[in-house]
Amino acid sequence: MEAELALHRSLYDAEAVRDLLPQYQGVATIRVDEAEHELRLSFTEIDPDVAPMLVDHFCNHVLVETVTRRNQSLATLSGGAR
Amino acid sequence: MSDSSPETEGALVDEIRWVEDGTRVALTLDESIYPMDAIYGAAYLFVDRCYVFLSREGDRMVEVRLKPKGESSSAALQALAGELANELLNQVLRVRIGDSTRKIREYYMARAFFSTSTQSSIDQLLAELDQEELAEDELEIQVPWETGGAGGG
Numbered sequence: 001m002e003a004e005l006a007l008h009r010s011l012y013d014a015e016a017v018r019d020l021l022p023q024y025q026g027v028a029t030i031r032v033d034e035a036e037h038e039l040r041l042s043f044t045e046i047d048p049d050v051a052p053m054l055v056d057h058f059c060n061h062v063l064v065e066t067v068t069r070r071n072q073s074l075a076t077l078s079g080g081a082r
Numbered sequence: 083m084s085d086s087s088p089e090t091e092g093a094l095v096d097e098i099r100w101v102e103d104g105t106r107v108a109l110t111l112d113e114s115i116y117p118m119d120a121i122y123g124a125a126y127l128f129v130d131r132c133y134v135f136l137s138r139e140g141d142r143m144v145e146v147r148l149k150p151k152g153e154s155s156s157a158a159l160q161a162l163a164g165e166l167a168n169e170l171l172n173q174v175l176r177v178r179i180g181d182s183t184r185k186i187r188e189y190y191m192a193r194a195f196f197s198t199s200t201q202s203s204i205d206q207l208l209a210e211l212d213q214e215e216l217a218e219d220e221l222e223i224q225v226p227w228e229t230g231g232a233g234g235g
Contacts, residue, residue: 008138011118037138056133056149063134067122 003043003055007062014039016065020058028054090156100163106149107159109166113142120173121146127169132162
C-alpha cells in the first residue's frame with residue numbers, strides 16, 4: 001500500500017518532519033523530496049494494520065512537533081516570558 | 083476533499099468560509115486576520131479529537147482541514163467548524179494581549195534578573211514595610227475606631 005503527502009514548508013517545520021521519520025520505520029518506508037515550497041512525502045510498504053490512519057496520524061504528529069518547536073523558539077527569543 | 087460525497091459550503095462570518103463533505107470540514111483563513119500563531123494555537127487544541135491538516139491556499143491564505151477521529155455527521159462537522167472559529171477568536175485575542183504586554187513582561191523579567199541582591203533581598207523588603215508602617219499617617223486612617231472618637235456607634 002502506498003500514499004503521498006505534500007506539506008507546505010511555510011506551515012510545517014521541515015526539521016520536525018525529518019526528526020520524526022525514524023519513529024515510523026517499523027510501520028512504513030517514508031521518502032522525503034524537498035521542493036522549494038513543499039516537502040513531498042512518499043509512504044510505501046505501509047503496515048496494513050495502520051494503513052487507514054497512518055498519513056493522518058503523521059500529519060497530526062508533525063503539526064504538534066511544529067507548534068511545540070515554534071513555541072520553544074519564540075520563548076527563547078523573548079527570554080521565556082511568553 | 084473527496085469527490086464522492088456532496089459538499090456543503092457556508093460562511094460562519096464573512097472572513098471564514100467552510101466546506102464539508104460528510105467526513106471532514108475545511109476552513110479557509112486569511113492570515114492577515116488570523117495570524118499563524120492563532121491558527122497553530124487553535125489547530126493544536128483539536129489534535130486529540132481530529133486529524134488536522136494545514137495547506138496553503140494562496141498568498142496569506144491557509145486552509146485548516148479537520149477530520150474527526152470518530153463518527154462524523156454533517157451537523158457534527160458544521161459544529162466543529164463553529165468551534166474552531168470560536169477558538170480562533172480566542173487565540174487571536176491571546177496573541178494580541180501577548181503582543182501588547184510584551185514590553186512590560188520583558189521589563190519585569192529584566193528587573194528580576196538584573197536587580198542587585200540588596201535591592202531584592204527579604205531584609206530590604208521587610209525594612210521598607212517597617213518604614214511604611216512607622217510613617218506618619220496624616221489622614222489618621224490607621225487610628226483604631228475605638229480611640230479615634232469618630233462616634234461610629
